[in-house]
Amino acid sequence: MKTTGDPIDFGFLLIPQFSMLSFAGVLEPLRMANRLAGAPLYRWWLFTPDDQPVLASNGIPFRPTAEIGHPGPLDTLIVVASIDVASYCTPAILHWLRALASRGINLGATSVGPLLLAKAGLLNHRRCTLHWENINGLREEFPDLDLTNELYEIDGKRLTCSGGTAGLDMMMHLIGQRHGYQLAVDVAEQCIHPEIRESRASQRLSLRNRLNVTNPHLVAVIECMELHLEDTLSCDQLARQVGLSVRHMHRLFKKNLAMSPSAFYLDLRLKRARALLEQTGLPISEIALACGFAAAPHFASCYKRRFKQTPSSERLRSLNDYPRNY
Structure with missing residues (x-):
């Protein structure tokens, strides 16, 4: 049984191709707090999906320091992941996360990691966030989530973060809350x-x-366009x-952006479609509707003109390419 003066134990579940920047953002403050306090306020353990070493997105390998089957006395577990996280939403990992939640352990995630918690059903009725580029995809897949655009959200025993320096x-x-x-x-x-x-x-730079x-x-006008990508x-x-x-x-539009309003608007919709193709398993017909295209053939034609490939080819490419990370 822990006492008040015991270190607080954090676990980090490292999903292959995780972003080093996101990992450093949630780990390094704990190390610095220990050094500045002159006492072990925090301890941490590294977990991987199969208890084997994993590579970060920059190719650096990380070895687990604890086993999923023996997590120990954790206070908080944070999933550190990037765009390829959906490939690791296995029944075993989802069961493990639910088991930790049933023990009252705080569960968090950074960057695209909240997708794993959502698939485990652990973000229901909780405010949550994730990286801005993936928000639309998560909204389409989990329309009932209370998903925000915040830098981070702390709602009870759930902590989600948009990644990077957030x-x-x-x-x-x-x-600050603890110490x-x-x-x-x-x-x-x-x-610094x-x-x-x-x-x-805000997660993003201003439009200006x-x-x-x-x-x-x-x-x-552009803000209005961004609010009406589906109902154009x-x-x-x-x-x-x-x-x-x-x-x-x-x-x-001609003076400042060298294109017409309709061309700019179309480009916004097609970029959103590209993100949904890469980030979700939604049918292409549903993605077309979500981006304001009434007919899938028209969507495919516009998409090919803009990106030099069809939506189906884009999806296949995104499955095979080296993941982008944040």
Whole structure:
């Protein structure tokens, strides 16, 4: 039985091709907290799906330091994964995660790891998040999840994080809760992390920075497009939404983005379709509808013009390619 002064035990389930940046984001703050406190506040153990060494996305191998069959007295387990996580949603892993949850262990995940918790049914009725590029895919696959765009979410015994440096913010929040705000600040300074971001901070750069545009009307039109990728709006409707004439809206797109509003809108929809093809097992006909295409043949034609391959070829390629990681 643990006492108040005992170290807090973290486990990390490393899914092959996991992102090193995401792993460092949730592990290094614990190490720094121990060093700054001059005491072993935290211990950690590494698990892998089959108790064998795994490679990170950069090719560096990691050996497990504990076995799944003998997890020990964990306080928290965090799944560290990237885009290939669906390949490791095996019955054995899902059963293990459910068993840990039944013991009252905190369960978390970073980057695309929340998909594993969702498939285990462990995010039902909990707020959760994951990497911004995968949010639409998870929403399509699990429409009933309370999925947010936050940097991280802590809801009871579930902790989910969007990955990368957002892990620093989540872990410093936890350190602050357990060991005081000043230690969290000291850890942040060691990380050269000048601000501990709140969970509601944006995952992404603003539209202005992403597209290098400053005109507020143009930004408003694009934001409206992003909100209506499935139930698409006409140019007339878009212009009315932001109080512009259609002619003025066309001029703004031509001047700032060198394309028409309809071409830009189509590109947004096709990029979302590409992400869904790579990240989900949804039928291509459903992906077409989710991206505002009423007919699958029209979707396939537009897709091939944009990406030089059909949606079915894209899906096959994504299954065979080396995974992208965050």
